[in-house]
Amino acid sequence: MNLEEIKSQIEANVPGCSLEILPNGSPSGQHSLLVDKEHALTVASFLRDGASPRFDYCSNVTGVDWPLKEISTKQKTKKLVDGVEKDVEEVIKTTTGNYLEVVYHLFSLEDRQGPLVLRMRTEDRAERVHLPSLTPVWRSADFQEREVYDLFGVLFDGHPDLRRLLMWDSFTDFPMRKDYVDPDDYEYEPTAHDEVLKRTQAHYAAQGEPSEAEGAR
Amino acid sequence: MDEQLKNELRRQGVVATTLQELYNWGRKSSIWPLNFGLACCAIEMIATTMARYDLARFGAEVFRPSPRQADLMIVAGTVTKKMAPQVVRLYNQMAEPKYVISMGACAISGGPFKQGYNVLKGIDRYIPVDVYIPGCPPRPEALLDAFLMLQRKIDEQQLTGPDRPRHLQAELPSEFTVPECSEHDLTPTRNDAIWQVPLVNISNAGKNESGRD
Ligand code: SF4
Numbered sequence: 188m189n190l191e192e193i194k195s196q197i198e199a200n201v202p203g204c205s206l207e208i209l210p211n212g213s214p215s216g217q218h219s220l221l222v223d224k225e226h227a228l229t230v231a232s233f234l235r236d237g238a239s240p241r242f243d244y245c246s247n248v249t250g251v252d253w254p255l256k257e258i259s260t261k262q263k264t265k266k267l268v269d270g271v272e273k274d275v276e277e278v279i280k281t282t283t284g285n286y287l288e289v290v291y292h293l294f295s296l297e298d299r300q301g302p303l304v305l306r307m308r309t310e311d312r313a314e315r316v317h318l319p320s321l322t323p324v325w326r327s328a329d330f331q332e333r334e335v336y337d338l339f340g341v342l343f344d345g346h347p348d349l350r351r352l353l354m355w356d357s358f359t360d361f362p363m364r365k366d367y368v369d370p371d372d373y374e375y376e377p378t379a380h381d382e383v384l385k386r387t388q389a390h391y392a393a394q395g396e397p398s399e400a401e402g403a404r
Numbered sequence: 405m406d407e408q409l410k411n412e413l414r415r416q417g418v419v420a421t422t423l424q425e426l427y428n429w430g431r432k433s434s435i436w437p438l439n440f441g442l443a444c445c446a447i448e449m450i451a452t453t454m455a456r457y458d459l460a461r462f463g464a465e466v467f468r469p470s471p472r473q474a475d476l477m478i479v480a481g482t483v484t485k486k487m488a489p490q491v492v493r494l495y496n497q498m499a500e501p502k503y504v505i506s507m508g509a510c511a512i513s514g515g516p517f518k519q520g521y522n523v524l525k526g527i528d529r530y531i532p533v534d535v536y537i538p539g540c541p542p543r544p545e546a547l548l549d550a551f552l553m554l555q556r557k558i559d560e561q562q563l564t565g566p567d568r569p570r571h572l573q574a575e576l577p578s579e580f581t582v583p584e585c586s587e588h589d590l591t592p593t594r595n596d597a598i599w600q601v602p603l604v605n606i607s608n609a610g611k612n613e614s615g616r617d
Contacts, residue, residue: 353522354486355485356585357585357586357587358585358588359587360587360588362521362522367521369521370593372525372589372593374601375525375602377602383519
């Protein structure tokens with residue numbers, strides 16, 4: 188199974204879609220296909236029904252949170268300073284991230300091929316977190332998309348039953364996002380160290396009383 | 405009556421006993437646990453009831469599927485915050501006298517998931533626990549040991565006097581607050597009447613190698 192080949196198959200059959208191959212630098216080299224959300228549903232149905240091999244099984248759906256990240260790189264350029272050409276180091280700042288990503292692992296049971304890794308990205312992490320649901324194409328995505336909604340807060344349009352799955356209904360946070368802050372219940376940590384120790388100290392500092400007094404009742 | 409005389413009489417075919425002994429013997433010999441498990445520890449609990457370890461030898465032959473018929477709640481496994489209200493509610497529905505065994509690191513304190521976003525840091529924050537079994541998971545022998553420990557505890561209970569067990573003191577509660585799932589956490593996060601923060605000296609933690617003072 189060749190990702191390039193599948194990409195050109197899709198491009199030939201789904202006009203207007205924009206696809207991108209995201210390389211994976213690890214030894215496994217499991218590259219993935221980034222699909223634009225406008226055409227994702229058509230691409231998915233094509234992958235299931237028209238492509239060769241036909242991807243008739245979606246084994247896994249998961250999410251990734253990419254918070255906004257600033258990357259500064261240094262670059263040497265030549266510039267005219269007071270009429271003299273000099274080498275100047277410039278710091279170029281770029282940002283990446285600031286989106287939520289949903290990853291689908293597709294297999295072809297018919298031809299015993301796979302996985303094909305399909306990705307979709309939301310526009311940002313706050314308001315525009317809508318993505319098309321692929322549950323109409325692969326029923327097995329149903330609960331997993333609900334889980335991605337539950338833990339990451341991606342809203343799947345066209346999902347038949349988008350409710351929380353693991354957390355309770357009145358819960359308002361999305362615990363797998365990187366900026367999730369868990370409740371401050373660090374009052375008793377018998378073997379506190381590292382992060383937990385910091386949280387425990389912060390807990391007692393916020394209470395304004397030494398921990399001994401707390402325990403001595 | 406003193407022990408020696410009792411034994412002597414028993415040798416002659418006369419059994420002398422007290423109401424308290426009989427009552428406690430009856431209770432301790434037929435503790436029926438509630439039939440529910442929450443996570444991996446439940447597998448060990450199930451193993452304990454099967455032929456190899458055979459919990460039935462000690463009077464717990466039937467795991468009752470209804471809290472109304474159960475005497476013992478074995479909290480076997482991870483109590484998620486979503487599950488905690490149901491566990492407390494089941495406990496409230498059990499008839500007195502009732503006992504709780506907190507089985508495994510998770511039920512005691514949250515265990516490996518203590519800092520998780522959805523795990524309760526110990527069921528003893530909401531209901532009183534009689535016996536704790538450490539381990540992840542505890543072996544069936546450990547559960548048997550806890551069971552025997554509970555039987556010893558029941559055997560020693562006085563039916564009269566100020567130390568009599570909770571179910572014989574009308575003014576003590578037999579139901580406890582069921583926490584509610586709210587926006588970020590359970591409310592309340594603990595029942596202060598039964599769980600107080602144990603002594604922690606956090607100001608010294610992390611300062612020397614052992615992390616203790
Ligand atoms: S204590 Fe260990 S074995 Fe028991 S429920 Fe927790 S993780 Fe599973």
